[in-house]
Amino acid sequence: MGCLVNTTFFHGLKAGSSIAIGYFPVALTFGLLAKTTGLTIIEATAMSIFVYAGAAQYMSLSLLATGVAPWLIVTNTFIVNIRHFLMTAALSEKVEPAPKWKKAIYAFGITDETFSVLATQKSRQVTTAFTFGVALIAYSSWVVFTAVGHVIGANLPQFLQKAMSVALYAMFIGLLVPSMKGNRKVVLLAVIAAVIHCALYYTQLLSTGWSILVATLASAILVEILYVKSNKNVERFTTRKEAN
Amino acid sequence: MGSMYWWMLLGMAVATYVPRMIPLTILDGKELPPIVSGVLRNIPYAVLGALIFPAILHIQDDILFGVIGAITAFTLAFLGLDVMFVVIGTIAALAVYSLF
Known part of the structure; x- marks a missing residue:
């Protein structure tokens, strides 16, 4: 791009x-x-x-x-x-x-x-x-x-x-992939949202309007919590090291 | 369809516009808690994942059609092609596939 x-x-x-x-x-x-x-x-x-x-x-x-x-x-x-x-x-x-x-x-x-x-x-x-x-x-x-x-x-x-x-899906892929390269967070976000959406779609738990929303939000929150936690662990580790 | 149609259209227009307009004008420049803005920054990539799958697999009754489309698009995109060429290339590949 x-x-x-x-x-x-x-x-x-x-x-x-x-x-x-x-x-x-x-x-x-x-x-x-x-x-x-x-x-x-x-x-x-x-x-x-x-x-x-x-x-x-x-x-x-x-x-x-x-x-x-x-x-x-x-x-x-x-x-x-x-x-x-x-x-x-x-x-x-x-x-x-x-x-x-x-x-x-x-x-x-x-x-x-x-x-x-x-x-x-x-x-x-x-x-x-x-x-x-x-x-x-x-x-x-x-x-x-x-x-x-x-x-x-x-x-x-x-x-x-x-x-x-x-066409539209090829475009979505063309937009997503450049951001995925070398960015594990982006890969994780897209994959988790896709998996949740597939699960909701094939089990017909929710209508399409809701299922995209739920899949997106769940993935975005999950990954954010994951990253905030791992960052905190790193911080704790480094501060402990400094204390020594 | 008569006047009922136009009232319905008005309702649909409002129902579509409100979710587009409210967050943009209300959140306008507001400082959000870091966790919230972190989640919001994740939305684009999560949304793309959810928009692509499983919908791309079901664009035609033939699942293989969507699978070939997805593989072609991902390959072209990973090769570093511009979005426009990813789109055109994928259409071309599927045009060839559906001719045979």
């Missing part, structure tokens, strides 16, 4: 471009599914404009199709997006100080993907301009390709469309 340059709006657009590619097939398919669910192009695109939450939007389609009550769809949306509390709380440690209204605006653009790109930047802080750049290119891709998907359908060759379903 040659991303030591992450200060300007333009750098943000560049860093967010892999999200734009990743969103392309997902938004296209959403547009198509919305059409088959009976939404007009205005209704479908409006959802991408105002809600802007991939998983929640997909779920709302299947719930609409089965005639679930609107307030239940709203509740479901909230549950699916609860994990963003965690992400934006973490992000508040990473973004440069800025007026609240600016933060309130780019907060709208925080998704799993933009969060991952912002939070894994090597610099200690990311600038407001950079954050806006990442958020804008991702958002534009999501909105534009929702509309395109509704109009032309997912008219890509089948094999390519299948292959593109991996």
Whole structure:
């Protein structure tokens, strides 16, 4: 990741471009599914404009199709997006100080993907301009390709469309691995969260919205306690040595 | 779908925006206890682990599809490729796989 340059709006657009590619097939398919669910192009695109939450939007389609009550769809949306509390709380440690209204605006653009790109930047802080750049290119891709998907359908060759379903996950891996190299704490965090999430997923103990939140938080807390404890042991050891 | 749809959309918009906005504006520049900020700094890497697994294994009905995708992406990333090329390379590998 040659991303030591992450200060300007333009750098943000560049860093967010892999999200734009990743969103392309997902938004296209959403547009198509919305059409088959009976939404007009205005209704479908409006959802991408105002809600802007991939998983929640997909779920709302299947719930609409089965005639679930609107307030239940709203509740479901909230549950699916609860994990963003965690992400934006973490992000508040990473973004440069800025007026609240600016933060309130780019907060709208925080998704799993933009969060991952912002939070894994090597610099200690990311600038407001950079954050806006990442958020804008991702958002534009999501909105534009929702509309395109509704109009032309997912008219890509089948094999390519299948292959593109991996895009967002490949991006997550591309963001994670550089931080894993030579950092055992990062490896531990990712592996423990993945294992807990798999366990919750396959036992169907929790719904997806909650299970990502629980897996993330459990791993983050566990590893932190582990490291604080081992640091204390080191401190105790060194102070004892000094006393001698 | 009528006006009901638009009310639902409004509800969904609020339900999505609130979890994004509240922590960013409330925690704004606040000094947190070290253990809390330590945990928060761990979140990105934990979240990535949880987002990738097990979801990547189930992007298609064929589990092998996801396995090949995961192996390709991890390999390309470990070779030090930029995120964009990890994405494109993995798509290419799976396109080839699904052609055969």
